[in-house]
Amino acid sequence: MDRYYITTPIYYPNGEPHLGHVYTTICADAVARYHRMAGREVFFLTGTDEHGVKMVNTAKELGVEPAELADRFSATFREAFERLQISNDDFIRTVEPRHENAVQEIVRRMVESGDIYKDTYTGWYDEGEERFVPENEAAANDYKSDISGKPLVRHEEESYFFRLTKYLPKLVEHIETHPNFIQPDARRNKVLAELKGEVSDLSISRGSLTWGVPMPNDPSHVVYVWIDALSNYINALGYTSEDETKFEKFWPVSRHLIGKEILWFHTVYWPAMLMSLGLPLPQQVFAHGWWTADGKKMSKSMGNFIGLAEVEAFAEKYSLDAVRYYLLWAAPFGNDLDFSAGELHRSYEELQKVLGNLVQRVLKMVTNYRDGVVPSGTLEAIDTDLLHKGRELPVKLDAAWCTFALQDAATLPIELAREVNAYIDQTEPFKLAKDESQAQRLDAVLQTAVVAVHAVLAGLLPVLPEKAAAGLAQLNADANTAIEPGHKLGKPEALFPRVDPPVD
Ligand code: ME8
16 A cells, blocks of 8 residues: 655644644645545654743743643644544654654764764854854845844854765755755755755754753763754654564655744755665655745744733634635635635635525436436537546645645645536526426436536545535545445525624
């Protein structure tokens, strides 16, 4: 069986999740649901990244220990994802022994291959983003963070380094010969251009920190964020543990879905680390865009985000499925997006008017004219055309899901629903029903419409798991049912009740 491994970033549990975290997780969830439905063996991983300065600083501000902060908000993320019906197969926390042991073993192996050495590091440091900023970039940004605008801090300390530069030629070659490795294309080109500039070895430890995984060769240092965080993707599969079955199954058939701000780490540090371990590289890293507010990235450090409570209030008002639809619908996947309650409402109305009404309309006609039983008629060109489009939908959807064209994946079935509505307007079954001599024609139209509606609903299942399943239940069917003449339909019920527009 085909295997498919998809991951989200592991999130910092230094506060509640916000729209950005929910976005990546819901997108990954939809992809995971699609591939499961397509019969693939899927492993979907998310989790929390609990070590590092960011956690220590927030803990200090709140007057708690980092471990307490991590426990509290990691649970908040996990519970939020449960309420949002995320179908992850695992949730990894970087404070778990399974992760910490693996990080130590990974560093041990890197030390053994001669890829780790001790030196002094001096440089500009962005505390919000937890990274050293190269001199030229720091100068270009007036020694301020390009994300938060806060001043960069001068750092000098003893540190262990990873020989990143040793792997750069091999990495550039890999990126150039595997065009799908980094997507979208524009982002790949940016990484390649930066790789051709100045890149230095990577500082991977801190002596000044105690909140982290101790370096196995020198416990006075802790492993610094990126080796700790990135290795979660293989540690969750049991890499270096006694049971590597999952690792053998799901590595490297992996796709990392991330926000664009962490693309460099995922496409430069992570592959180099894997090369040092002698492991194959993941199949793809896909970087999506940012939800912005007034043109700035929504983030915890900026405090300008739509929080979990707001997301859940929208789900309460419109249904969770409608929020999922909006997130995928709002922009081509990969682009930045701007949250708007008015646009969310507009996308809901699309579901209501195009999809909800269609399902009602077709079910009611079959109930009223044919006692709810799917008839059989002689098909004309207009019917077979529509049926052909219904059969093409899964092919188009597979291409969309496999290339992370998630906006298309959400809207292609709705486009078909629009065509079914147009087909009904054109064939006018309500008029045919009034003319006994048109009974056979009516049979063909109703039969065609039901089959097409079934295709629409089946195609929407990964995006609207509840609503599409409810629609299918009204058809007395599931995604795999072949709608044959004689099939008895269920009762029509409104899928998308009327909701008041937002007041501005
Ligand atoms: O970076 N728009 O964690 P994090 C879209 N722990 N997506 C957004 C977003 C926004 N405005 N804000 C956040 C970390 N995200 C590290 C990752 S991975 C080995 C370690 C999403 O809590 C997006 O997926 O800051 C982004 O990459 C992630 O949350 C960052 O979450």
